[in-house]
Amino acid sequence: MAKNASFSCTACGAAHKKWAGRCDACGAWNTIVEEAPLSTAGPARRTLGGTRGTAVPLTDLRTEEAPPPRSTSGMSELDRVLGGGLVPASAILVGGDPGIGKSTLLLQAAASFARTGLGCIYVSGEEASAQVRMRAQRLGLTDAPVKLAAETNLRDILTTLDAERPDLAIIDSIQTMWADNVESAPGSVAQVRSAAHELTSFAKKRGTSIILVGHVTKDGQIAGPRVIEHMVDTVLYFEGERGHQFRILRAVKNRFGPADEIGVFEMTGAGLAEVVNPSALFLSERDTPAPGSVVFSGIEGTRPVLVELQALVAPSSLSQPRRTVVGWDSGRLSMILAVLEARCGISFGGLDVYLNVAGGMRVSEPAADLAVAAALLSAREDIALPADTVVFGELSLSGALRPVGQTENRLKEAEKLGFTNAIAPTRSKIGGADGLRVQQMPDLTSFVGDIFGAG
Incomplete structure (x- = not known):
């Protein structure tokens, strides 16, 4: 051996x-x-006369190159997440929970790109061609010039793509692809890695954009080796709660645009509809102000988004009270509860705490700390904040409030939706929203005393 x-x-x-x-x-x-x-060749000799290979041309950082050309689909939310459109020869990985709407989104995207003049091939490894046609008929896409195939043999798929030379090829999904030169079952780590490598290499050599659909594990990560996410240029996650009609397309990696950009869609009977103003949609069902309800002005990528944070505090009959979180980090909730008790003397011991981000949205930025603390205090004291108030700010372990980035954009979005009051940390860059009255708080103790009359 x-x-x-x-x-x-x-x-x-x-x-x-x-x-x-x-x-x-x-x-x-x-x-x-x-x-x-990968290679049976021995290591390169290090002698002066025995160097192998060809010298690589080098450039400096001042070299100017034209930006890559992009093809827009007409779906503004999809183009936004891609960084402005589809880049030729790019490899894109799209992951999401089963039944969340990945195939529906990509079939609509293929039809939109095809109608702009791009050659598009949709390869399904999970459904028969008749099933895909039925979905296209339900979505009203039968007139789009999209070529369809149902195949899992990777060699046959690459041969077909090499003969057709499409501008865009969609592979649904990478876990169903089977490479005959790998001795393992479809969906295994070796098969997924080999298929992703071959398809990505084809995209770079032939100039065809490839979109790969990936299954996710129970932890929400794309199934298979993490090296796949390093191979591709862009990684997108299609998120959403089954009980809500909203869907979020989030870019977690993008070599051709900003990461953490989001596109918002609404699932309807006719497919996915774009949501141009997500803030208005997430706040559309917000009625009169209620205890535990606070509006947070957040930033997703380059877009300001207003969402409602809901908290409920109730007496617990358990020795260890519940801490249930939906749409936010549970560890950060525990930190805020500890700061409230240690710095403000407000204890949540013996109380069940429930926190929810309305509309199925997921918030990850620390700027939501102050809004979460406000929601918890509002629910505990049974005091509702004014309906025209937005809250944002990062909370430190000392109880101080730290300013956050893009304050102007947060305030402009709140003013555009009719809010007249904002609560933000001291030293925040206030400007561009003259119709808002901004209350600046130095620390959590001042916030609790001024807003809730406690502390």
């Missing part, structure tokens, strides 16, 4: 120095296989 041979598990991708019957990482049996080295 060659000394440079390596072994890996086809179930989890763990590397092993030698063959074994059971993988130590995942516990699966008979899944460790030998991987052939």
